[in-house]
Amino acid sequence: MKKKSLFILIAVIAIALVAWVGCTTKEEVKEPTDVDQMALINEVSAKWAGSAHADAASEAFNHWNEDDPAEVPVACAKCHSSTGFQDYIGNDGSAAGVVDAPGKIIDSITCATCHNDAADNLTSVTLPNGKEFTDLGNSAICMTCHSGMGSSAAVDAAITSASVGEDDVIEGQALLGVHYLAAASVQLGADGGMGYQYEGKSYVGTFKHAEPVNSCTECHDPHSLHTKEVEGSDANLCTTCHSDVQSYQDYKKISMSKVDYDGDGTTESTFDEIEGMRQVLIKALQGYANEKSGVGFIFEPKVYPYAFIDTNGDGEVSEGEAIYPNQFKAFTPRMLKAAYNLMFVTKEPAAYVHNPEYVLQLMYDSIEDLSQFSGVTTEGLVRP
Ligand code: HEC
Ligand code: HEC
Ligand code: HEC
Ligand code: HEC
Ligand code: HEC
Numbered sequence: 001m002k003k004k005s006l007f008i009l010i011a012v013i014a015i016a017l018v019a020w021v022g023c024t025t026k027e028e029v030k031e032p033t034d035v036d037q038m039a040l041i042n043e044v045s046a047k048w049a050g051s052a053h054a055d056a057a058s059e060a061f062n063h064w065n066e067d068d069p070a071e072v073p074v075a076c077a078k079c080h081s082s083t084g085f086q087d088y089i090g091n092d093g094s095a096a097g098v099v100d101a102p103g104k105i106i107d108s109i110t111c112a113t114c115h116n117d118a119a120d121n122l123t124s125v126t127l128p129n130g131k132e133f134t135d136l137g138n139s140a141i142c143m144t145c146h147s148g149m150g151s152s153a154a155v156d157a158a159i160t161s162a163s164v165g166e167d168d169v170i171e172g173q174a175l176l177g178v179h180y181l182a183a184a185s186v187q188l189g190a191d192g193g194m195g196y197q198y199e200g201k202s203y204v205g206t207f208k209h210a211e212p213v214n215s216c217t218e219c220h221d222p223h224s225l226h227t228k229e230v231e232g233s234d235a236n237l238c239t240t241c242h243s244d245v246q247s248y249q250d251y252k253k254i255s256m257s258k259v260d261y262d263g264d265g266t267t268e269s270t271f272d273e274i275e276g277m278r279q280v281l282i283k284a285l286q287g288y289a290n291e292k293s294g295v296g297f298i299f300e301p302k303v304y305p306y307a308f309i310d311t312n313g314d315g316e317v318s319e320g321e322a323i324y325p326n327q328f329k330a331f332t333p334r335m336l337k338a339a340y341n342l343m344f345v346t347k348e349p350a351a352y353v354h355n356p357e358y359v360l361q362l363m364y365d366s367i368e369d370l371s372q373f374s375g376v377t378t379e380g381l382v383r384p
C-alpha cells in the first residue's frame with residue numbers, strides 16, 4: 001500500500017476512534033502524532049463531505065432500497081456503491097475488471113473507495129464499448145465511473161435485430177443513451193468512439209485543451225469535485241488563460257472559437273452554441289417523427305425515460321405528457337441514432353469544457369441525417 005493511502009487509512013481510523021472514545025469515556029485521548037497531516041486530512045474531509053460523492057441521501061445511492069433483495073445489481077454496482085467499485089477494481093480480492101457480487105445500498109463514495117491498494121495502482125479504463133485506455137494516472141479512478149453505460153454498438157445491435165428499413169418504426173423500441181455524466185467518454189471524442197458516429201464522417205479525438213488542464217484531476221479537486229485553484233495561490237485555474245473568467249459563473253461565457261455554430265445569426269459562447277445546436281436537433285427529431293413515426297416526439301431530460309409522445313401535437317412538453325405511461329416508443333433506425341446523440345450531449349452538461357467540437361460534430365451529423373424528412377436542414381449551421 002502506498003504511504004499516503006496507509007496514512008489516510010490510519011488517520012480515518014484514528015478520527016473514528018477519537019470520536020468513539022470521546023463519546024464513551026472522559027479520558028484524555030492522545031492526538032495523532034503528525035499534526036500537519038491531521039490538519040490536511042480534516043481539510044480534505046470537509047471538502048469531500050460537501051460533495052455529491054458524499055451525498056448518501058441521493059438517488060444514485062438509494063435507487064435500489066425497495067428491491068428484494070435490497071442490493072445494487074452487478075450491472076450497476078461499479079458506480080453506485082463503494083463496495084461495488086472496490087469489487088470492480090479487485091481490491092476485495094476478487095477478479096479485477098468485473099463486478100462479481102451485488103453492491104451494498106446507501107454505500108456512497110468515501111475515502112476507502114479511492115484510497116486503497118487497487119485504486120493506487122489503477123491507471124487504465126475500459127469504456128462500455130470495450131476500448132481500453134492506459135497510462136491515465138489517478139484520473140483512471142474518475143474515468144471508471146464517468147464513462148457511462150451503453151454504446152453506439154447497442155444502437156446498431158437494436159437496429160440489426162429489428163431488421164426493418166431505415167425509416168420504418170421498430171415496434172416497441174425505447175430511447176437508448178449512454179447513461180449519466182459520462183465526461184470521460186465525451187472528452188475522449190473519436191478515440192473513445194462513444195457517440196453515434198456516422199459512416200464517412202470524421203470526428204475529433206481527445207480534447208487537447210492546454211497544459212495543465214488536460215486530465216480529470218488536473219482540473220477537478222478529487223474531494224470537493226470543483227475546479228482546482230492555481231498551485232500555490234487561490235486564483236481560479238481558468239483565469240490564467242481565460243482572462244475574462246473570474247469564477248464558476250463565467251465558465252459558460254467562454255468563447256475561443258467565435259463561430260456561429262447553431263446558425264442563429266449571433267456568435268455566442270461555446271456553451272450557448274452547443275445549447276443552440278441541441279435545440280435544432282430536438283426540432284429535427286420532432287419534424288422527423290411527425291413525418292415517419294406516426295406520433296409526435298417530445299424530450300424532457302428531467303423526467304425518466306425522457307422521450308415522450310406529444311399527445312396534443314403542439315411540439316411542447318405540455319402538462320401530463322412527461323409521464324412514464326406516455327413514453328415514446330416509435331423510433332425508426334435513423335431516429336434512434338440521432339436521439340442517442342441527443343442523450344449523449346444532454347446528459348453531460350459540461351461537454352462544452354470536456355470536448356465541445358466532438359458534440360457539435362455529432363449533433364450536426366444527426367441533424368443532417370434526419371434532414372431529408374424533418375424539414376430542418378443544416379443550412380446556416382457550422383460543423384467544426
Ligand atoms: C459507469 C458508471 C455507471 C454505471 C455502470 C451505472 N450508473 Fe447510474 N449513474 C452514474 C452516475 C455518474 C450517475 C449520476 C448522475 C447524476 O447524479 O446526475 C448515475 C445516476 C443514476 C440514477 C439517478 C438518476 C437521477 O435522476 O438522479 C439512477 C436511477 C441510475 N444511475 C441507475 C442505474 C442503473 C439501474 C444502473 C445499472 C443497470 C446504473 N445506473 C449503472 C453512473 C453509472
Ligand atoms: C473520488 C476519489 C476520492 C475520494 C472519495 C477521496 N479521495 Fe483523497 N485523493 C484522491 C486523489 C485522486 C488524490 C490525489 C490528488 C492529486 O494528486 O492531486 C487524493 C489525495 C488525497 C490526499 C493528499 C492531499 C492532497 O490534497 O493531495 C489526502 C490526505 C486525501 N486524499 C485524503 C482523503 C480522505 C480523508 C478522504 C475521505 C474523506 C478522501 N481522500 C476521499 C481521490 C479521492
Ligand atoms: C465509484 C464511482 C465514482 C468515482 C470513482 C468517481 N465518481 Fe464522480 N460521481 C459518481 C456518482 C454516482 C455521482 C453522482 C452522485 C450523486 O448524485 O450524489 C458523481 C458525481 C460527480 C460530479 C458531479 C458533482 C455535482 O455536483 O453535480 C463530479 C464533478 C464528479 N463526480 C467528478 C469526479 C471526479 C473528478 C472523480 C475522480 C477524482 C470522480 N468523480 C470519481 C461516481 C463516481
Ligand atoms: C479543463 C478542465 C476540466 C477537465 C480536464 C475535466 N473537467 Fe470535468 N468539469 C470541468 C468544469 C469546469 C465543470 C463544470 C461545468 C459547469 O458546471 O458548467 C466540469 C463538470 C464535470 C462533471 C459534472 C457535469 C457533467 O457534465 O458531467 C463531471 C462528472 C466531470 N466534470 C468529470 C470529469 C472527468 C471524469 C474528467 C476526466 C475525463 C473531467 N471532468 C475533465 C472542468 C474539467
Ligand atoms: C493553460 C491555459 C488554459 C487554462 C488554464 C484553461 N484553458 Fe480553456 N482553453 C484554452 C485554450 C488554448 C483553448 C482553445 C483550445 C482549442 O480549441 O483547441 C481553450 C478552450 C476552452 C473552451 C472551449 C471554447 C472554444 O470555443 O473552443 C472552454 C469552454 C474552456 N476552455 C474552458 C476552460 C475552463 C472552465 C478552464 C478552467 C477549469 C480552462 N478552460 C482553463 C486554454 C486554457
Ligand SMILES: [Ca+2]
Pocket residue numbers: 086087088089090094095096097098099100
Ligand atoms: Ca471483481
Ligand SMILES: [Ca+2]
Pocket residue numbers: 259260261262263264265266267268273276
Ligand atoms: Ca449562435
Ligand SMILES: [Ca+2]
Pocket residue numbers: 298310311312313314315316317318321
Ligand atoms: Ca405537447
